[in-house]
Amino acid sequence: MDIEALNAQFGIENVLRVVTGRGGLTMIEITNGLATALISPHGGQVLSFRPAHAAEDLFFVSERAYFEAGQAIKGGVPVCWPWFGPDPQGQGRPAHGFARIWPWTILATAQEPDGSTFVQLGIADDEHTRALWPYYFNLLIEIRVGTTLAIDLITRNAGDRPLRLTQGLHAYFKVGDAGEVAVHGLSGCRYLDKAADGADAVIEQTGPVRFDREVNRIYEAVPAELSIEDPVLKRRIGIETKQSRTAVVWNPWVETARAMPDLDDADYRHFVCVETVNTASEVIEIPPAQDYSLGARYRIESA
Ligand SMILES: O=P(O)(O)OC[C@H]1O[C@@H](O)[C@H](O)[C@@H](O)[C@@H]1O
Numbered sequence: 214m215d216i217e218a219l220n221a222q223f224g225i226e227n228v229l230r231v232v233t234g235r236g237g238l239t240m241i242e243i244t245n246g247l248a249t250a251l252i253s254p255h256g257g258q259v260l261s262f263r264p265a266h267a268a269e270d271l272f273f274v275s276e277r278a279y280f281e282a283g284q285a286i287k288g289g290v291p292v293c294w295p296w297f298g299p300d301p302q303g304q305g306r307p308a309h310g311f312a313r314i315w316p317w318t319i320l321a322t323a324q325e326p327d328g329s330t331f332v333q334l335g336i337a338d339d340e341h342t343r344a345l346w347p348y349y350f351n352l353l354i355e356i357r358v359g360t361t362l363a364i365d366l367i368t369r370n371a372g373d374r375p376l377r378l379t380q381g382l383h384a385y386f387k388v389g390d391a392g393e394v395a396v397h398g399l400s401g402c403r404y405l406d407k408a409a410d411g412a413d414a415v416i417e418q419t420g421p422v423r424f425d426r427e428v429n430r431i432y433e434a435v436p437a438e439l440s441i442e443d444p445v446l447k448r449r450i451g452i453e454t455k456q457s458r459t460a461v462v463w464n465p466w467v468e469t470a471r472a473m474p475d476l477d478d479a480d481y482r483h484f485v486c487v488e489t490v491n492t493a494s495e496v497i498e499i500p501p502a503q504d505y506s507l508g509a510r511y512r513i514e515s516a
Pocket residue numbers: 285287291308309383407429430461463488
């Protein structure tokens with residue numbers, strides 16, 4: 214569908230329009246008085262969210278990000294689905310699954326009575342998805358842009374055998390200086406240390422998570438509320454999750470960032486990822502005709 218037809222069907226006067234964005238990709242722009250947001254149907258990905266009171270965006274997007282078919286956009290909230298991390302079967306399929314490199318369809322938009330804006334995007338299985346992952350499904354992402362940002366990733370099993378998957382909302386939060394931020398809420402949780410040399414060590418977190426080297430950890434049995442304290446941007450980011458008991462905290466630090474072609478060398482200072490996931494011990498099984506909804510709500514508070 215061309216941009217004009219998409220706007221005729223989904224545009225909301227003075228609030229939501231469909232535009233051609235970076236790399237010629239179709240984007241959804243929202244300005245509703247409560248916040249502004251940018252959503253990419255390529256990847257089903259929120260790229261920007263800025264509440265009216267906020268001086269800075271909630272999210273980091275790399276200047277070097279790829280905005281092209283078949284590539285993941287580095288920044289915002291990439292959707293990792295139907296597997297989180299490397300191909301679990303080692304068949305060379307894309308890391309973090311295919312949802313983040315897939316063209317999603319715009320299914321619905323609406324302006325809500327509380328002033329927030331609703332966007333629903335989806336992917337249904339077809340011969341291309343089944344070539345990568347042989348299951349029948351309907352995947353929806355529901356995004357609510359208001360004073361807070363809510364993202365719900367809903368998997369419907371449309372087949373007649375159970376779906377087993379891992380997944381995640383891989384949020385890249387913008388920070389003033391990664392070396393100064395603290396992630397709260399994980400003290401006492403055990404984590405798998407993916408950045409340690411050799412075998413994955415299991416360690417218990419004491420106090421807030423801070424960054425002074427590469428951090429790549431899968432936390433288990435995490436609470437539903439986490440926060441990121443950022444003394445440089447003078448704000449606190451609140452993350453409230455639904456149906457997620459695992460969380461990934463990631464910052465590549467100097468060398469890993471340098472090795473990533475879609476990041477500037479200094480970018481590791483400008484974001485931290487605190488990811489709402491189901492991974493490691495938390496593999497999801499969805500019976501036929503059932504749904505599973507993974508959710509995150511993000512807010513910015515001044516500190
Ligand atoms: O694919 P992206 O966006 O570069 O993110 C990669 C990172 O994603 C994190 O979730 C993983 O824990 C890291 O191991 C990985 O390097």
